[in-house]
Amino acid sequence: MNKIRVKMADLNVGQNDDVLITSGLGSCVGVAIYDSKAQIGGLAHVMLPEVPSNRENNNPAKYADTAMELLLKKIKNKGASSRKLVAKIAGGAQMFSFDNSSSKMKIGARNIEAVKRILKEKQIRLLAEDVGKDYGRTMEFYVEDGRVLIKTVKGKDQVL
Amino acid sequence: MKKDEHTDVTELSDLQLDALKEVANIGAGNAATAFSQILDQKIDMSVPEVNILHLNEVPDLLGGAESLIAGILVEVAGDAPGKILFALEKEDAERLSSILLNESLDLESEDSNIEIQNSSLKEIGNILTNSYLNTLSQMTGLSLLPSVPGLALDMAGAILEVAFLQQGHIGDYALIVETNFLDTGDEGIKGHFFFIPTPESLTKILAQLGVGRI
Known part of the structure; x- marks a missing residue:
């Protein structure tokens, strides 16, 4: 078994008994996309919904739109079939609640929305999710069977 | 200055970094004084560190992305918006809270004291932030208005990524201005104080400090 770490604003792919792990998702969203028959999958830790129009983008893994595009390309290159792809997502929390919270603060919700919209556009079925809330x-994404283990500080572990 | 003009943190000169360090030194010094007055004991402060880190490394700043910390986050509005994060490891937060409330506490317990503990931590965040911002305001002439503090007891990575999110909008590197507070009592309490201006605010602050363009 090979444990592969995915850092913030990064993505990686694996196959067979590889486990892709991303730690400490707050407002960021973790997106696991895989083809369970081929046992090929990838995990992205996206930070922001989309590339700002007035900036050049030198880290595609940071934004939901470009990260998912790149993730799909990488898992297809490894031999996954685009028709068999499914997804599981987690994160997008609102870690802090402020009395005067502006819309800008709700970045977690915007990240979730962007990821779901892109999955729909790419016709990738969303099998399970654990999103929102405040933690x-x-x-931990087990590529061989698509199992995703969610760990938190207080609650019990959960399997998606 | 164009509206969206911002400073690329990887291109800051030594002079600019020194200016930021100097502000942090005076600001944190005043915050430490306020801190020791509340606790009624001497609080030591480290020389502030100013570092440029890749965003990837930010979640690991406080003992690993999964370590449990208390994070008190204040949004700064006004002429130079940004955030201030005061973070303590779990044990330190508990110790600080018990000194403030004069009783022992367990942050993971769900009893009714939790609200009181949380407000005591928020209040500390409030006081540190206000003394820091007052200093920065006096040195730059910029108006800086802190929000009511928010508190989270959670994974360090999740808290840090929210605090540094705005810097990620612009570039792939974060400017880390960090000061550590340490009380000199028997057990010791260590707190990490981060000043996190938006890239646009950083440009303004540097200009007001007289090191805008080198």
Whole structure:
């Protein structure tokens, strides 16, 4: 078994008994996409919903739109079939609540929305999710069967 | 200055970094004084560190992305918006809270004291932030208005990524201005104080400090 770490604003792919792990998702969203028959999958830790129009983008893994595009390309290159792809997502929490919270603060909700919209556009079925609320999550994605283990600080571990 | 003009943190000169360090030194010094007055004991402060880190490394700043910390986050509005994060490891937060409330506490317990503990931690965040911002305001002439503090007891990575999110909007590197507070009592309490201006605010602050363009 090979444990592969995915850092913030990063993504990685694995196969067979690889486990892709991303720790401490707050407002960021972890997106696992895989083809369970081929046992090929990838995990992205996206930070922001989309590339700002007025900036050049030198880290595609940071934004939901470009990260998912790149993730799909990488898992297809490894031999996954685009028709068999499914997804599981976690994160997008609102870690702090402020009395005067502006819409800008609700970045977690915007990240979730963006990820779901892109999955729909790409016709990738969303099998399970653990999103929103106000706590951090760690995601362990077992590529061989698509199982995703969600760990939090207080609650019990959960399997998606 | 164009509206969206911002400073690329990887291009800051030594002079600019020194200016930021100097502000942090005076600001945190005043915050430490306020801190020791509340606790009625001497509080030591480290020389502030100013570092440029890749965003990837930010979640690991406080003992690993999964370590449990208390994070008190204040949003700064006004002329130079940004955030301030005061973070303590779990044991330190508990110790600080017990000194403040004069009783022992367990942050993971769900009893009714939790609200009181949380407000005591928020209040500390409030006081540190206000003394820091007052200093920064006096040195730059910029108006800086802190929000009511928010508190989270959670994974360090999840808290840090929210605090540094705005810097990620612009570049792939974060400017870390960090001061550590340490009380000199028997057990010791260590707190990490981060000043996190938006890239646009950083440009303004540097200009007001007289090191805008080198």
